Amino acid sequence: MTETGRYLYAIARGLDPQALTDVPALAGGHLEVVEHRGLGAVVSSVDLDEYGEEGLRRNLENLPWLEEVARGHDTVVQATATQAPTAPLRLATICLDDDGVRERLDAWHDALEQVLDRVEGRMEWSVKVYARPRPAPAAEATRPAASGAAYLQRKKAETEARQADESSTAMIADEVHESLAARSVAGRRLPPQDPRLTGRSERMLHNGAYLVEVDEGVAFSALVDELATAHPEVVIEVHGPWPPYSFATLEQT
């Protein structure tokens, strides 16, 4: 007897609904495609207890729930993106019913066409640059200083070394970003990530997202390798190809 709504995962152009039959939906639901003016919204039904405004406010702070829903959402987005040009939506876009979905498709139509034109035939690559962990100080550096003045001298030298290191690694991160952006359709800087979430202790210098033509993927990877070799002072990691999340998401209004 609980109210249901329609959860929107992504919007695609030219999608064959049959292609998603075996893909699992959230909350044991069933994927459908609601079409309007040539665009199709991939949706499934969800309980508003869990996904309505109150429910979301509760659940979005529940990390296990968030993880399950994020993964389920991503599964559908990735499946859709392999079939047709896809604009992924952010988490928890809910409409009351299919008429509501069509209204959204109508309102967003032009923006969506632009987004789909931009991402068609392109994938997202993630490139992160980390500072190398600093080597442990030499034995002399840890022995007690001979005097107060010597102690201060040592501290000053350490500070200057650290600042020089920080500014040179920041410059490298900028260079890496510019080189990669020049070889992509588009590049974006995302905020650095909390070490407790990444599990990495090294400082994250750069978190970049790049939109790359599908058949340029290998060349892009090779460029990242070149940059990593050219800059041994930093650690460069590349992941992808992913659906173009950072270049296609629409704001909910």
Next chain:
Amino acid sequence: MTSTAPETRTRTHAESRAERLPEIALVDLLDRLLGTGVVLAGDVVISLAGVDLVQVRLHALITSIRSDMVEPR
């Protein structure tokens, strides 16, 4: 799409299930799905408003330590 890359050819249902695109780390996924950098509160919950709180207390602490320490001996 006319690309011949594997991601775009027509797949059988079994293939769709078995073959997956590279997995995205949860932190990366949440960053993109939630639209803001994900910030963890952690063991010691000090919100931005709380940072001011810490500074106010620090001021008192700094003042008291300074008067003990910087006095020439």
Next chain:
Amino acid sequence: MNENDARRLFPQRLETDAESVERDLFKLVLTIIELVRQLMEKQALRRVDEGDLTDEQIEGLGTGLMHLEQAMDDLKSRYDLTTADLNIDLGPLGPLLSE
């Protein structure tokens, strides 16, 4: 810092186990002392650079800070904590401690 202050600073996550409460409070206190130590060190270096201190004052500052660093190391090792353990991430502001 008394217990009420600490409770306001981390309202939700206070463990009910007495030992972890003590450790958490200790961690918080050490974090703040470490922050103060680093700030004072920076300030001292700035003053030395400015050149308006006598040799005696420089020596006194350096020795005092050296003792403070030693005291911090002792305190940290008592609870088996590293500087990284004490660090707090302030999100967009970056980490609280600089190393």
